[in-house]
Amino acid sequence: MPDSAPAVSGPLRIAAVPAAHPYVQNLVDAGSGGTIHGVTLLTDPQPVGAAAGQWWPPVMLDPRWIARNADSFDVLHLHFGTESFSLGHLAEVVDALRSADRPLVFTVHDLTNPQLVDQAAHLAQLELLVNAADEVITLTEGAADQVRARWAREATVIAHPRLAALPAPAPTHAASLAGSGAPVQDAVGPSGAPVQDAALTIGVHLRDLRPNIDALGAIDTLLTAVGTLRESGFDLAVRVDLNDRVRDEAVRRELRTRLEGVGFVRLLEHPRFSDDELSAALLATDVSVMPYAHGTHSGWLELCWDLGVAVAAPDVGFYSEQHPVRGEVATYERGSADSLARTLLELLEPFTLAGAGARAARRAQLRLERAAFRIEQQRGIHAAHLAVYRRALAGVRV
Template identity: 35%
Template sequence: MRADGGVDTLDVLSIPAGHVYTQAIRPSQVTYRPDPDIDGQWWPHPALDADWWHARTDLPDLVHLHFGFDHLSVADTRAFAQALRERNVPLVLTVHDLDNPHQVDQAEHHGKLRVLLDAAAARLTLTDTAAARLRPGAHVIPHPRVVADAPANAGTAVGVFLKSLRANVITDPVFYRILARTLHRATGRPLSVHLHEDARTAHLIHDLAREQAAGFLELRVHSPMPDETLHRAVGNCSAVLLPYLRGTHSGWLEMCRDLGVGVAVPDCGMYAGQADDPRAVREYATGDPLDAARALIHLHEQGRLPYAGDRERQLAEIRQAHLQVYREVSGR
């Protein structure tokens, strides 16, 4: 509290600051320093370079690191943590990814996480299942809503949204062929496959065209969708598959649940731990198309389930929880 009776605003260097997630969780009593503009992107964030801190005079109250440190080596990460210690700037770490979805070999990512966890004044994650994998004392603060105003859809399609085939997405056409045929045999419905039209998806579009011709799936090839269009497309589904090979948590899952859509999730991460209602998220064996079809069929036959809880109240609680952590680690 200031002498004039006002409330001091905490000065936080969030990495990143402008991402939709970090914008959502920000308490009103906090000022986030703006992200740098690096050819239109915020990464690689210069504050992750230890040298950036050595000559700084305008130190923040704390650093909150979410993601964006993929480019660092373990040694670089150790130097970053040491620089914060030397300048007496506390580190808050949110572990979104126990396993990095963009990397097959997790050894270096896990090495960096160990350094950051050792250095952090507060350790946060999104689910109880992830917290159980971290050291004692990790705070669990759930993922906030993604869709504030969900369209009133009541769709019955069964879909998978592949976008541009990121590194953790299953790309084998055989997986989708078996999945689509099994789904069609059980429900009479084609699998709705959404892909971006670009060089990375061309082979899959070509290979799946025969399944479309046979009526087992519908290929929906498109450019990246604006949020409203995407929400309508997802909302037209009763169930959606997350076709991931690795990872930990998913904003896509939260978006589906905001829209009342059931989600089939792989057992490789902590996705099932994000469920607002255990009936709304069904696990399958990672990479197994028959098991993925089983999960989708169950969700489709069960029907849509609205989000179980109060997203407005949850968001207020999420922001308050972050404010409390920031105050504790900064001494303010």
């Protein structure tokens, strides 16, 4: 930053893009009016014509907005939303920040964009933003290594914040979508009767079939892995969630065909879950399998961790570094049913000798323990961000 960057007294005013995203909201203490450790978040301006609460495309990522509003913020911190803009537009945003003497902090959440198949545009944006940023943040050491190798920048590693509310909700293992208010369509077994819950449930949520979800490949791998374990005597069922509005109707039809008549599978098609409905759905499973073909970090994984639900993650990105303690997150070789079966065995081991009530009690205790950990962790996350913002304002580039 130029030497003319103003000294700041009072709380630092952060133009976070987007401020309304759950990740960003949990960087501040919700009980403190949006201010903690001397940081205040600006509210997202609403895009013209957008529904209430919609932050995208982010209004603050605009050179004209920056020029008009430079006196209202001290640092612009970019997280998400760049796919809404061209590379040239983002270059103009960088130039506008420099003209206004306002530093740019950029968190590298995604080295590959889960919303895209062709990564060329995303990689070009990373090239621009990582090089232009006054400070770079990422979530894991593995991602920081990639940033260093690609762009010779040192990224500050700051852990992902909590996503579940504190205290986390605590429905029992028997909680069902019928109690969550979300309409569902159950798959049926060969006799036409609804599939019954087994002692242990493996869940996979295919969401809206966004580009990084390998729906058919993940389902084939999961069904084979669970089938093998069932043949070995494990009482397992599979729960497959799918949004009612998807990006690929042909894949939806193929999924219905493949799952029809599989007695240990329940297919639930429903509107996009609210936060509470999603938590209830996850708590109705013992392990959540992530069906991703590519990715870097995962908020889904963090929510599961907060709720005490074990996670089987594919060996892509740096999911395993988010929570490396054995038994919390385990990785499997993408496309390998044998690997997934071994991963499920590892994750299910603490539950195999416990009844449903004991498992629910154990998960409730995990939620309490993890909530306490998150409260302490949040202090470090807040302090680390404040230090980054202060370095950016001081013009100390690393």
